[in-house]
Amino acid sequence: MNPRTLRSIFLLCALTALPFAVQAQDDRTADRAAIKAHIESIFQAFINKDAAALRATHAENWLGYLEGSRVAIKGIKGYLDWNQLDPKSPYGMKSYKFREFDMIFKGDAAFVCFVADVESNWLGAPPHRALRICDFYTKNDGKWIQSGSDTALHQESLEEQLAAPRSIGDQMKQSLLDARSAVWRAYFAGDRATLEKLIPEETIAIEAGHNTWSNRQAILDGSAQFAKGGGKLIKLEFPKTEIQVYGPTAVVYSNYAYELETGGQHITQTGRVTEVFVLRKGQWVNSGWHMDTGK
Numbered sequence: 001m002n003p004r005t006l007r008s009i010f011l012l013c014a015l016t017a018l019p020f021a022v023q024a025q026d027d028r029t030a031d032r033a034a035i036k037a038h039i040e041s042i043f044q045a046f047i048n049k050d051a052a053a054l055r056a057t058h059a060e061n062w063l064g065y066l067e068g069s070r071v072a073i074k075g076i077k078g079y080l081d082w083n084q085l086d087p088k089s090p091y092g093m094k095s096y097k098f099r100e101f102d103m104i105f106k107g108d109a110a111f112v113c114f115v116a117d118v119e120s121n122w123l124g125a126p127p128h129r130a131l132r133i134c135d136f137y138t139k140n141d142g143k144w145i146q147s148g149s150d151t152a153l154h155q156e157s158l159e160e161q162l163a164a165p166r167s168i169g170d171q172m173k174q175s176l177l178d179a180r181s182a183v184w185r186a187y188f189a190g191d192r193a194t195l196e197k198l199i200p201e202e203t204i205a206i207e208a209g210h211n212t213w214s215n216r217q218a219i220l221d222g223s224a225q226f227a228k229g230g231g232k233l234i235k236l237e238f239p240k241t242e243i244q245v246y247g248p249t250a251v252v253y254s255n256y257a258y259e260l261e262t263g264g265q266h267i268t269q270t271g272r273v274t275e276v277f278v279l280r281k282g283q284w285v286n287s288g289w290h291m292d293t294g295k
Contacts, residue, residue: 028105035103035110035137035144042146043116046093049085057146059138064149067131095119108139115154126161130154162247173243176250176277179284184236187219188260190227195220200278200285208271208291231262248279255294270294 038057045053055076062079065072073082085092101114112135119128132155136148153161168176179198186194205214214222240255257270275289 031105031110031139031144032103035112036101038137038144038146039112039114039135043093043096046083046085047095049087049089049092051080051085054083054085055080059140059145059147062147062149064136064151066149066151067153091120091122093118093120103137110137110139110144111135112137126157126164129157129161131157164246166245166247168243168245168250176243176252176284177241179277179286180238180252180254180275181236183286184258185233187223188226188231188233188258190223192220192224195223197283198286200280200287202287204288206290208269208293226262229262231260233258234261234266235259250277250279250284251275252277256291 042054042057045051045057058076058079060076061074062076063072063074066079066082069082073079096119097117099115099117101112103110103112112133114133116131116133117128118131121127130153132152134150135146137144138147139145182194183198185191186198199216199219201216203216203219205219207214236256236258238254238256242253244251244253252275254273254275255270256273257268260267260269271291271293273289273291276287277284278287
């Protein structure tokens, strides 16, 4: 057999075997099954409130973000401290169901993305939420373990929560009412610094008895003119207040009554007001209001 024919035979054999070699390398069926089973065991640990099982499924140097965390959580201790499973608690996860489950591999590392529909029982929280999760897995001594994760609310659950009314605690409610009072008092005191802090650029206001609408600059100018004219606030009351909260936004409905001293005369005003507040960096800001006389 001449050398050219021999080379052709070797080349044909190599090309014929190549797809099988690639297929054997890319076929990670067993690894896929093992990782999915491992993730299911994590969900089951949450359902069973089994802290020991949860610890065993995560690497010692675990790193990532969990639902609601603002900074990276480092190490298994941080992970367990965040979750704090209590077998005696009546609250917790009840069931789960996967969707959009997939993963890619790079040697003994895997990146897993999926969405899980989770049913839970948490005080003041919706029973169902969809979680969007990306897990990082590594293979140590032939076994897969979770080394990191990014867990967050899926966009559909986030939108549902933002659209649903929510309750706020007494402390947060008081900070909202304090912000409302501060805006009114700062206006009549000509306190520009406080108004600039509590009234954002986009503020729109409709005052009682006025056809024109006010913006931030008009509000600041009106406050300055009142103070410059020697006007003073004598009394300010809100006899009735109702609050609705959606996400970081609060709508405050009030009856108001105030007494002013200006030009040696006392003027009393009463009416109704609807005010919109938005929570930004821990501070309620007043982005708009609509006042009327109630008549």
